[in-house]
Amino acid sequence: MEPVVPDVSAPTRISGSTRLYAVLGDPVEQVRAPSLLNPLFARLGIDAVLLPVHVEPVDFAGVFHGLTQTKNLDGILVTIPHKAAALRLADEVSPAAAAAGAVNALRREPDGRWRGENFDGIGFVRGLIEAGHLPAGKRIVLMGAGGAGSAIAAALLSAGAAQLTLCDPDVAKVHGLLARLEEHWPGRATGEAKPALDEADIVVNATPLGMRADDPHPFSLRALAPRCVVADVIMKPRETALLRSAAALGHPVLHGAHMLDHQLDLYRAFFRLDESARGCEPPHR
Structure with a gap:
């Protein structure tokens, strides 16, 4: 019998300690971020999962605020058509995001604030x-x-x-x-x-x-x-x-x-995934 090869395209287990990431869009069927980041979590041995969240513009602010209150959520990715709205809701943004007037990634900082960046x-x-x-x-x-x-x-x-x-x-x-x-x-x-x-x-x-x-x-x-x-x-x-x-x-x-392919390394650094892979416990957890 041939050995079973684990599928690293998705987490092998989700538990109470799993860290969460979300990608928000309308629609979300086209998003590729889960197929890139979830295998990266698996390769790095990080107990985390990125999930797609379909939210219409009228509900975006409410969903965003709700997610940012979730204590085990470490990051948010944003796709069409919410990037400009996400910039307005972020606590702080990078100069590049400010010039663009939009963000496509946000991370929770150690003090609980949400910092927005744009890698598009x-x-x-x-x-x-x-x-x-x-x-x-x-x-x-x-x-x-x-x-x-x-x-x-x-x-x-x-x-x-x-x-x-x-x-x-x-x-x-x-x-x-x-x-x-x-x-x-x-x-x-x-x-x-x-x-x-x-x-x-x-x-x-x-x-x-x-x-x-x-x-x-x-x-x-x-x-x-x-x-x-x-x-x-x-x-x-x-x-x-x-x-x-x-x-x-x-x-x-x-x-x-x-x-998107060229954003993977940028996401890796922005979300400090190498620190997590080394077992560094982020201060906000």
């Missing part, structure tokens, strides 16, 4: 660079100024993008993001209802369009210059209609999975 932007840029598409000196169009888009905008400018054009139907959201970006990178970001796609070196879809099979493309691929890079932040499906069409037209593409 740096995760996206690391994936872009690893794929050989350096943002430095490039003209980039970013579709979507929500939580993920805001973080990516800040990270692209920090990485040296020459010009960033933002496009979102929510004009107030664009203006707010531009004001935050202007404080750090004056004169390098603009907002346009109809961006000049034919002048872009890289175009990024940071909207929800593409999560459903019948979604329209967020922009016209026919308007792009040859060899313009087309990137998507959507995790599921991996091969969005936008990316399939772009690849068929000869454009280099970047899948949304890269953004």
Whole structure:
């Protein structure tokens, strides 16, 4: 009989001492964080589990406050569409999160306060660079100024993008993001209802369009210059209609999975998982 190999994709046991993490979103079926962090907990020998929590925007504040009162909850991840709301509810946030106007990770500090951080932007840029598409000196169009888009905008400018054009139907959201970006990178970001796609070196879809099979493309691929890079932040499906069409037209593409894959080490450090793996008892427990 062949030996039984334990499945490290999920905790082998949950007990009264198990530490909790939650990922909040609407929807949550597409989230990949549990499939990445739960195996990491298992590999590190940490008695913890990350669970998806489906919460609609109208209920987000109430659910968030309830979870933060849970004494064995150590961390919260936040996905669409709650990242901006999570920033407003955090006790303190990093400069990167403040510039983005959104957070996607929060941890409980030793004094009980909740600190927010945003890794979407740096995760996206690391994936872009690893794929050989350096943002430095490039003209980039970013579709979507929500939580993920805001973080990516800040990270692209920090990485040296020459010009960033933002496009979102929510004009107030664009203006707010531009004001935050202007404080750090004056004169390098603009907002346009109809961006000049034919002048872009890289175009990024940071909207929800593409999560459903019948979604329209967020922009016209026919308007792009040859060899313009087309990137998507959507995790599921991996091969969005936008990316399939772009690849068929000869454009280099970047899948949304890269953004999260490059955040795993950042989460590991942010949540101090190596300390837990060494048996260090966090002061707040």
